[in-house]
Amino acid sequence: xxxxxxxxxxxxxxxxxxxxxxxxxxxxxxxxxxxxxxxxxxxxxxxxxxxxxxxxxxxxxxxxxxxxxxxxxxxxxxxxxxxxxxxxxxxxxxxxxxxxxxxxxxxxxxxxxxxxxxxxxxxxxxxxxxxxxxxxxxxxxxxxxxxxxxxxxxxxxxxxxxxxxxxxxxxxxxxxxxxxxxxxxxxxxxxxxxxxxxxxxxxxxxxxxxxxxxxxxxxxxxxxxxxxxxxxxxxxxxxxxxxxxxxxxxxxxxxxxxxxxxxxxxxxxxxxxxxxxxxxxxxxxxxxxxxxxxxxxxx
Amino acid sequence: xxxxxxxxxxxxxxxxxxxxxxxxxxxxxxxxxxxxxxxxxxxxxxxxxxxxxxxxxxxxxxxxxxxxxxxxxxxxxxxxxxxxxxxxxxxxxxxxxxxxxxxxxxxxxxxxxxxxxxxxxxxxxxxxxxxxxxxxxxxxxxxxxxxxxxxxxxxxxxxxxxxxxxxxxxxxxxxxxxxxxxxxxxxxxxxxxxxxxxxxxxxxxxxxxxxxxxxxxxxxxxxxxxxxxxxxxxxxxxxxxxxxxxxxxxxxxxxxxxxxxxxxxxxxxxxxxxxxxxxxxxxxxxxxxxxxxxxxxxxxxxxxxxxxxxx
Numbered sequence: 001x002x003x004x005x006x007x008x009x010x011x012x013x014x015x016x017x018x019x020x021x022x023x024x025x026x027x028x029x030x031x032x033x034x035x036x037x038x039x040x041x042x043x044x045x046x047x048x049x050x051x052x053x054x055x056x057x058x059x060x061x062x063x064x065x066x067x068x069x070x071x072x073x074x075x076x077x078x079x080x081x082x083x084x085x086x087x088x089x090x091x092x093x094x095x096x097x098x099x100x101x102x103x104x105x106x107x108x109x110x111x112x113x114x115x116x117x118x119x120x121x122x123x124x125x126x127x128x129x130x131x132x133x134x135x136x137x138x139x140x141x142x143x144x145x146x147x148x149x150x151x152x153x154x155x156x157x158x159x160x161x162x163x164x165x166x167x168x169x170x171x172x173x174x175x176x177x178x179x180x181x182x183x184x185x186x187x188x189x190x191x192x193x194x195x196x197x198x199x200x201x202x203x204x205x206x207x208x209x210x211x212x213x214x215x216x217x218x219x220x221x222x223x224x225x226x227x228x229x230x231x232x233x234x235x236x237x238x239x240x241x242x243x244x245x246x247x248x249x250x251x252x253x254x255x256x257x258x259x260x261x262x263x264x265x266x267x268x269x270x271x272x273x274x275x276x277x278x279x280x281x282x283x284x285x286x287x288x289x290x291x292x293x294x295x296x297x298x299x
Numbered sequence: 300x301x302x303x304x305x306x307x308x309x310x311x312x313x314x315x316x317x318x319x320x321x322x323x324x325x326x327x328x329x330x331x332x333x334x335x336x337x338x339x340x341x342x343x344x345x346x347x348x349x350x351x352x353x354x355x356x357x358x359x360x361x362x363x364x365x366x367x368x369x370x371x372x373x374x375x376x377x378x379x380x381x382x383x384x385x386x387x388x389x390x391x392x393x394x395x396x397x398x399x400x401x402x403x404x405x406x407x408x409x410x411x412x413x414x415x416x417x418x419x420x421x422x423x424x425x426x427x428x429x430x431x432x433x434x435x436x437x438x439x440x441x442x443x444x445x446x447x448x449x450x451x452x453x454x455x456x457x458x459x460x461x462x463x464x465x466x467x468x469x470x471x472x473x474x475x476x477x478x479x480x481x482x483x484x485x486x487x488x489x490x491x492x493x494x495x496x497x498x499x500x501x502x503x504x505x506x507x508x509x510x511x512x513x514x515x516x517x518x519x520x521x522x523x524x525x526x527x528x529x530x531x532x533x534x535x536x537x538x539x540x541x542x543x544x545x546x547x548x549x550x551x552x553x554x555x556x557x558x559x560x561x562x563x564x565x566x567x568x569x570x571x572x573x574x575x576x577x578x579x580x581x582x583x584x585x586x587x588x589x590x591x592x593x594x595x596x597x598x599x600x601x602x603x604x605x606x607x608x609x610x
Contacts, residue, residue: 032416
């Protein structure tokens with residue numbers, strides 16, 4: 001879902017950036033080689049650990065040792081099937097997918113609506129101004145501070161499961177998302193909504209039929225940020241989930257550390273499988289992900 | 300708070316602003332209240348309530364289960380005498396400050412490089428952002444292996460005895476490992492933010508500066524940096540705030556060790572509160588932590604904003 005919405009918007013943003021780039025090309029158009037070499041060298045620091053993960057995942061235990069940077073002698077696919085069965089990879093993958101999809105969908109549908117209501121009424125009612133600061137102020141309260149009470153509370157409410165995680169991601173996302181959405185809503189001319197209101201459209205119709213589609217660029221940004229958070233998060237699943245069958249991908253890596261210690265190649269195969277879905281999505285949607293994040297930060 | 304209550308309150312609020320707006324102000328449609336009410340209730344339940352129950356428990360001797368009674372301020376008194384708590388704050392702040400500075404210096408340097416006329420710009424940008432989409436915990440396990448096995452092997456081959464055993468097993472050096480992982484992962488996001496900032500600087504400014512014969516160095520410190528100072532402020536504040544919560548990095552690399560050398564505040568709250576039967580004691584710790592973070596954020600904003608204005 002997130003990728004779809006992103007797809008529509010990407011074109012315009014890339015063009016914007018192209019234009020910016022174009023402007024800087026105007027004076028002097030030669031490639032800056034020292035900068036290119038510097039950047040290429042720095043990029044190694046990102047690529048080397050990833051390379052290391054891939055080669056290690058394909059090794060047999062007796063090839064481990066040494067620097068570990070050598071290529072494997074042949075591809076040991078057995079590591080992947082061992083890790084697959086040991087960690088019950090399909091189940092962890094499904095859990096992560098459910099939480100991420102649930103969090104993204106629920107966040108987009110609810111957070112945009114709350115932000116719209118706040119953004120359009122901040123000037124008219126002080127309550128909405130107070131609500132805005134109430135939500136945004138929570139950005140200053142890191143999760144570890146409320147962790148202990150939240151753990152008890154979710155357990156009491158029967159939310160120590162995947163559904164609870166979806167709700168928590170949606171609720172805790174409000175602070176940042178309202179901040180992002182409100183700035184954007186206020187930049188949309190209000191005339192369209194007023195015209196619809198004169199035609200007798202209800203506030204609900206106005207939001208879903210007119211405003212929500214206009215929020216597409218911010219929906220993409222918020223969708224991407226939420227997906228990356230929910231997919232990679234370790235702390236919330238660690239403290240909230242009580243059923244081992246509901247463990248998400250990062251949590252599974254933690255749970256199986258003890259057993260991984262006997263064979264690091266299997267551990268790396270497991271890490272690689274856990275990282276791969278996000279890497280694939282990222283490689284395909286890289287332009288949209290980056291422009292989405294940039295758009296969010298510009299607000 | 301019911302929607303109706305809220306509405307009457309809204310009406311009361313209307314007394315203050317100028318009279319001509321009044322007719323318009325009353326017309327907050329009921330549907331609008333229903334748009335925000337569920338979110339407000341859920342946020343109150345899952346975010347605000349825990350802050351207050353946390354404060355409540357911090358005055359008890361609750362262990363996480365069973366009966367408890369009120370103990371006044373004794374948790375707070377004990378906190379200030381607890382060397383483990385002191386150690387956690389010292390480590391967390393040392394780590395957060397070093398990681399914040401390192402991340403921002405490196406990210407800014409790379410962003411300036413990426414903003415230059417280089418080959419394969421988009422590809423490199425994609426590579427540098429990659430760490431941000433990967434789970435810190437899993438990357439942490441990879442780094443753990445690198446620090447514990449590959450680095451000592453390389454150091455030994457090269458005859459660097461100081462690094463010939465795992466830095467993660469060395470109480471004085473383990474934090475460096477945590478910083479390296481943290482910078483590797485979070486520079487990605489900051490690079491993108493700085494890049495967004497650098498693209499807002501019009502090239503005409505540089506053309507003018509070039510005509511005046513400025514050096515590259517002057518260009519950066521006199522033009523570029525002041526113009527993106529706003530991004531610098533935001534990045535410093537966000538980085539510090541994130542690093543003060545450090546958790547995944549520690550779990551993956553050192554598990555707080557050796558001993559308690561790299562135990563962060565978050566790890567301490569998690570360990571003591573959920574595994575060590577110190578529920579009430581750690582909620583008191585969390586309250587102190589909250590006060591520290593809020594004060595720090597305010598001070599940081601004030602300080603950095605003033606500096607920005609003085610350019």
